[in-house]
Amino acid sequence: MAGEKAEKPDTKEKKPEAKKVNAGGKAKKGNLKDKTPKKGKPHCSRNPVPLNPGLKRKKMEKVLATVTKPVGGDKNGGTRVVKFHKMPRYYPTEDVPRKLLSHDKKPFSQHVKKLRATITPGTILIILTGRHRGKRVVLLKQLSSGLLLKFVIATSTKIDISSVKIPKHLTDAYFKKKKLHKPRHEEGEIFDTEKEKYEITEQRKVDQKAVDSQILPKIRVVPQLQGYLHSVFSHKWSLPSQIGVLNFLQRS
Amino acid sequence: MSERLWSKAIFVGYEWDLWSQREHMALLKIEGVFAPDGTEFCLGKRCAYVYKVKDNKVTPGGKPNKTRVIWGKITCAHGTIVMVHVKFQRNLPAKVIGLRIRVMMYPSGI
Numbered sequence: 001m002a003g004e005k006a007e008k009p010d011t012k013e014k015k016p017e018a019k020k021v022n023a024g025g026k027a028k029k030g031n032l033k034d035k036t037p038k039k040g041k042p043h044c045s046r047n048p049v050p051l052n053p054g055l056k057r058k059k060m061e062k063v064l065a066t067v068t069k070p071v072g073g074d075k076n077g078g079t080r081v082v083k084f085h086k087m088p089r090y091y092p093t094e095d096v097p098r099k100l101l102s103h104d105k106k107p108f109s110q111h112v113k114k115l116r117a118t119i120t121p122g123t124i125l126i127i128l129t130g131r132h133r134g135k136r137v138v139l140l141k142q143l144s145s146g147l148l149l150k151f152v153i154a155t156s157t158k159i160d161i162s163s164v165k166i167p168k169h170l171t172d173a174y175f176k177k178k179k180l181h182k183p184r185h186e187e188g189e190i191f192d193t194e195k196e197k198y199e200i201t202e203q204r205k206v207d208q209k210a211v212d213s214q215i216l217p218k219i220r221v222v223p224q225l226q227g228y229l230h231s232v233f234s235h236k237w238s239l240p241s242q243i244g245v246l247n248f249l250q251r252s
Numbered sequence: 253m254s255e256r257l258w259s260k261a262i263f264v265g266y267e268w269d270l271w272s273q274r275e276h277m278a279l280l281k282i283e284g285v286f287a288p289d290g291t292e293f294c295l296g297k298r299c300a301y302v303y304k305v306k307d308n309k310v311t312p313g314g315k316p317n318k319t320r321v322i323w324g325k326i327t328c329a330h331g332t333i334v335m336v337h338v339k340f341q342r343n344l345p346a347k348v349i350g351l352r353i354r355v356m357m358y359p360s361g362i
Contacts, residue, residue: 118362128358134255150359234255235357 113146118154122161126153126233134232138215140164145172153233159222164214167207258354259283261299264335265349275343278324280336282355291329291336298356299324299338301348326355 065084071077119125123139129151138159142149178198219225260283267277280299285291301322308316324340338353 116361128257128356128360133257153357153360153362232255233257235257235259236255 109145111146113142113144113149115142115146115149116154118156119149119152120158122159124155124157124159124229126155128152134234136229136231136233138219138229140166140211140215141170143170143172143175147172157225157228159215159218159225161215161218164211164218167210170207258300258356259285259294261336261353261355263301263344263348263351263353266344266346267337275346276339277327278338278340278344279330280326280338280353280355281334282336285334285336287334288329288332291334294326294336294355295328296359296361297326298358299326299340300354300356301340301344302354303348324353 066081067084068079069082071080119139119142121139121141125137125139127133127135127137127148136155138161140161219229261280262283264279264281266273266275267279268274282290282294285294301324303320303322304318305320306318308318309320310316311319322340322342322344324338324344327337327339329335330337
């Protein structure tokens with residue numbers, strides 16, 4: 001509740017300034033315009049400084065406008081002056097101090113995910129873990145979640161896929177694993193229920209074909225690349241020290 | 253999937269201070285690492301001690317089987333002898349000294 005009230009004056013302040021000619025309007029707007037918070041007073045207490053220091057106290061008294069409403073019954077005076085906004089049924093016993101603005105702390109979904117320089121679209125990667133470990137793969141694009149980046153070795157081989165159009169609906173949500181549900185219990189079948197099996201959706205098949213048809217010709221053009229992609233990576237043929245030297249050379 | 257995607261390493265022993273050993277850190281000698289360049293490549297990589305036991309246990313991504321793992325991570329190099337410090341999630345049992353530990357190639361930086 002407090003948060004809502006605080007933001008209203010901020011947005012409405014700009015409007016009155018722009019439209020000074022039209023300053024006549026609702027009484028509420030006029031009030032808000034007058035009560036811009038003063039920031040000159042030094043802050044003496046040890047409590048954290050709220051965003052708009054003077055705003056909270058004035059909110060309760062001045063912003064609430066009143067409305068005159070008709071009331072039924074005899075000898076009641078016919079009308080009542082009633083608050084436009086009712087007081088909330090509950091508000092906390094202590095004023096909760098507003099959280100300080102934190103600098104640059106974003107949830108994971110808003111993080112900037114940087115790809116290392118060796119990984120670009122069209123690079124052939126070796127997948128290190130998971131069901132497809134050891135397989136050589138062409139990178140198409142980076143998804144917003146930045147998944148898989150650490151579990152992949154980038155080789156120096158690249159294909160030019162700048163002209164390949166990747167369907168736009170291929171996002172993290174598209175690739176997310178679906179939970180396989182056990183079907184609900186029906187009468188008489190309590191012990192017969194099987195788990196749903198994973199089935200490849202038609203959408204996947206269509207997308208796969210669309211992408212493959214564009215990329216396979218590019219692969220066939222490069223000699224021996226198709227065979228290379230077929231082959232599986234093995235650690236037998238490389239030692240960490242060799243890879244270490246390569247790594248060092250790449251970085252320098 | 254018969255190809256090996258991990259480096260061979262041996263669990264040489266635990267970390268020592270002057271007079272006593274500290275079991276929370278392990279020392280690994282990785283095959284093929286002869287120089288500090290190799291050690292630098294291995295830093296941060298995940299390690300696994302893989303072993304088999306009588307009972308079946310759930311395996312992520314597969315059927316329950318008898319294989320179990322203790323996972324660890326290479327933290328830093330050990331001196332000039334090109335060995336490596338590893339911190340495992342659970343301390344390695346002492347009877348594994350001299351036995352095989354797998355050093356994975358991920359998290360990869362190349």
